[in-house]
Amino acid sequence: MEKKDLIQKLNWFYFLEKNQVELYTAQSQQVEDLYIKKALQRVAAVEQGHVENIARKIRKLGGTPSAIGEKIAPLTGSTAGYITGQAGLIALLEANIKLEEKAMKDYKDFLLRVGKDEELFNILWDHLIDEDLHTAWFANKLAELKAQNAQLKR
Ligand SMILES: [Fe+2]
Numbered sequence: 001m002e003k004k005d006l007i008q009k010l011n012w013f014y015f016l017e018k019n020q021v022e023l024y025t026a027q028s029q030q031v032e033d034l035y036i037k038k039a040l041q042r043v044a045a046v047e048q049g050h051v052e053n054i055a056r057k058i059r060k061l062g063g064t065p066s067a068i069g070e071k072i073a074p075l076t077g078s079t080a081g082y083i084t085g086q087a088g089l090i091a092l093l094e095a096n097i098k099l100e101e102k103a104m105k106d107y108k109d110f111l112l113r114v115g116k117d118e119e120l121f122n123i124l125w126d127h128l129i130d131e132d133l134h135t136a137w138f139a140n141k142l143a144e145l146k147a148q149n150a151q152l153k154r
Pocket residue numbers: 017020046047050103127130131
């Protein structure tokens with residue numbers, strides 16, 4: 001990949017990761033359940049690390065990190081109000097899983113195209129695995145809530 005394309009692509013991830021930080025931070029403030037709140041704060045901190053890794057790499061390549069692109073509307077931190085009920089939590093987790101899966105797909109696609117830049121290769125792998133772990137946690141919590149829901153309905 002040409003340097004220019006590389007920087008452009010990295011800026012896409014910079015945008016995506018910044019969105020994730022914003023989203024999970026907002027969610028952590030909206031959720032009442034303490035365990036989920038703490039998990040979201042922790043995930044947001046990991047996403048912040050991703051933002052910084054990507055920004056560093058962009059600068060190293062001679063570019064400037066810039067969050068280009070449209071915000072992913074229902075998935076950004078703009079959703080107002082408290083999320084208390086189980087239905088709200090389920091919707092939140094489902095949206096997060098979708099976003100993480102999108103990030104994973106983009107990281108995988110990018111990994112196949114980066115070529116010989118070992119540093120970049122390692123960054124992308126680290127992020128991909130982190131997103132996979134986030135997805136697993138969200139999916140696990142989602143299954144738990146759904147099981148509780150089914151119990152309540154009995
Ligand atoms: Fe991330």
